[in-house]
Amino acid sequence: MIYTVTFNPALDCVVRVSNVKHGIVNRCVQQDIYYGGKGVNVSVVLNNIGIPNKALGFAAGPTGQALLTGIESMGVDHDFVMLPEGQTRINVKMVEIADADDVYAAGEETAINASGPNIDAASLSALNETLEQTREGDIVVLSGAAHKSVPVDAYASIVAAQAAKGVRTVVDVTGPVLDCALSAGPFLVKPNDEEIAEILDVEDPTFDQIVEGARMLQEKGAVNVIVSLGSKGSVLLDEFGNLHQAPLIKGKLVNSVGAGDSMVAGFVGGYQQAVEAGLSGYERYEHAFKLAQACGSATAFSAGLAEKDLVDELLARL
Numbered sequence: 001m002i003y004t005v006t007f008n009p010a011l012d013c014v015v016r017v018s019n020v021k022h023g024i025v026n027r028c029v030q031q032d033i034y035y036g037g038k039g040v041n042v043s044v045v046l047n048n049i050g051i052p053n054k055a056l057g058f059a060a061g062p063t064g065q066a067l068l069t070g071i072e073s074m075g076v077d078h079d080f081v082m083l084p085e086g087q088t089r090i091n092v093k094m095v096e097i098a099d100a101d102d103v104y105a106a107g108e109e110t111a112i113n114a115s116g117p118n119i120d121a122a123s124l125s126a127l128n129e130t131l132e133q134t135r136e137g138d139i140v141v142l143s144g145a146a147h148k149s150v151p152v153d154a155y156a157s158i159v160a161a162q163a164a165k166g167v168r169t170v171v172d173v174t175g176p177v178l179d180c181a182l183s184a185g186p187f188l189v190k191p192n193d194e195e196i197a198e199i200l201d202v203e204d205p206t207f208d209q210i211v212e213g214a215r216m217l218q219e220k221g222a223v224n225v226i227v228s229l230g231s232k233g234s235v236l237l238d239e240f241g242n243l244h245q246a247p248l249i250k251g252k253l254v255n256s257v258g259a260g261d262s263m264v265a266g267f268v269g270g271y272q273q274a275v276e277a278g279l280s281g282y283e284r285y286e287h288a289f290k291l292a293q294a295c296g297s298a299t300a301f302s303a304g305l306a307e308k309d310l311v312d313e314l315l316a317r318l
């Protein structure tokens, strides 16, 4: 079973605007609301491609209730802890489009992510209790930034507790929370090229430097590392030291929100399928990485998150 944990989910309000001017009221030409937060996105994509999973995390207030009702109506199984105070955040994603008649054209994306509600110690304990339901062989995906009230080692503690039970974990977060979690040996981390640049302290890393950065993350404890390289595709450095490279799949970019989360969904879903099919070593990772690429690109080519038909179509091209 795959579990996702979203400490700070969000209602993503994506507004498409042409000819934005600062300092005045702008009217959008299209508005879409998605049930988001990185782990929630992973769950939605897994659900869309027919892979059973359960979404965990924290929700609060009427916005949190709307998020839970929304994912439930999509068929996503969940077991969120309701926080005693506050509201699940609303994140605004603005896409600036050149032509008001071509609403879903690619455009420059600007995100304003809210800070989200405070997480009290009792609620954190309640989440840890829900995580007791995992079993050996399961995968737990910990995705997205946590509110500043969360101790920096909260992800690391979950990684360590799950590893002790034979559960693999994915940690998709940055900064000190990632640094701390690395030492607990997560199964997968997924930085992008900018985060690798920060780790290496270089401005515009070459391909070799990206690979060096990924190896550094392995030395610090990550079992596998996927680095998304924007228009240059992505790479996977697997636990055996093999480098899997994937150029970007060609298609019309509509929306990059959730594309990275969709890669994570494809990877964990594909990894689980490969285990069940008896694949091992290099083949297991090739299979997982292909589904990761197909899911990531299917989201990038859609207004919302990846749907099965497009994922299958893209998979057939790889």
Ligand SMILES: O=P(O)(O)OC[C@@]1(O)O[C@H](CO)[C@@H](O)[C@@H]1O
Residues within 6 Å of the ligand: 008, 010, 012, 035, 036, 037, 038, 041, 091, 111, 113, 143, 144, 145, 146, 257, 258, 259, 260, 261
């Ligand atoms: O603030 P975080 O947790 O880093 O990121 C949250 C977020 O930007 O990530 C998802 C896309 O990856 C969105 O659904 C959501 O709004």
